[in-house]
Amino acid sequence: MTEITSVPVQLLPHGEGLQLPAHSTEDSAGLDLRAAVPEEEPLTLNPGAFAMVPTGLQIALPKGTEGQVRPRSGLAAKHGVTVLNSPGTIDADYRGECKVILINHGSEPFVITRGERIAQLVVGRYVPIQFERVESLEETERGAGGFGHTGRG
Numbered sequence: 001m002t003e004i005t006s007v008p009v010q011l012l013p014h015g016e017g018l019q020l021p022a023h024s025t026e027d028s029a030g031l032d033l034r035a036a037v038p039e040e041e042p043l044t045l046n047p048g049a050f051a052m053v054p055t056g057l058q059i060a061l062p063k064g065t066e067g068q069v070r071p072r073s074g075l076a077a078k079h080g081v082t083v084l085n086s087p088g089t090i091d092a093d094y095r096g097e098c099k100v101i102l103i104n105h106g107s108e109p110f111v112i113t114r115g116e117r118i119a120q121l122v123v124g125r126y127v128p129i130q131f132e133r134v135e136s137l138e139e140t141e142r143g144a145g146g147f148g149h150t151g152r153g
Contacts, residue, residue: 007059007060007123008059008060009057009058010057010058010059012036012056012057013056014038014054014056015055015056015057016056021033021121030120031122031123032072032117032119032120033069033100033118033120033121034055034056034116034117034118035055035116035118036053036057037053037054037112037114039113042111042112044110044111044112045081045102045109047105047109048103048105049104050104051102052100053101053112054097055097057097058098059090059098060092060095062092064092065092065124065125065126066089066090066091066126067089067098067121068087068090068121068122068123069083069086069089069098069100069119070083070086070087070120071120072118072119072120075118079104079106079110080105080110081102081103081104081105081110082103082105083100083101083102083103084102084103085101088101098121100119102118102119
């Protein structure tokens with residue numbers, strides 16, 4: 001079993017009563033993020049429209065990690081609704097509200113209700129880097145080949 005890391009989370013007033021993000025199964029990589037829209041004011045995304053949807057959460061990710069906000073496959077497959085800046089990044093030093101930019105690529109309006117699962121959060125480690133200018137790069141078998149160089153697509 002993988003070791004679980006505890007992450008501090010603060011619920012904002014409009015997030016009270018919503019379930020905290022959690023893994024659906026033991027091997028799920030993502031944690032579901034929920035919409036913290038008012039019960040009496042669902043958010044309608046018309047075709048082609050996008051909106052920043054609140055989650056009511058502020059989190060403190062561990063140093064050396066980042067949170068990636070990714071689409072939920074069911075929303076994309078069934079309704080054409082996805083995360084516009086996918087994946088969105090939450091840096092470890094960010095302390096504002098986590099919000100999700102959703103866009104409706106579908107042909108029908110999509111109504112987002114309070115507590116609806118709108119995206120998933122995957123937390124991973126990253127490698128801090130610093131670029132170092134050089135005159136040439138080490139040669140590789142691939143070289144400069146890219147964008148379909150190994151076949152049709």
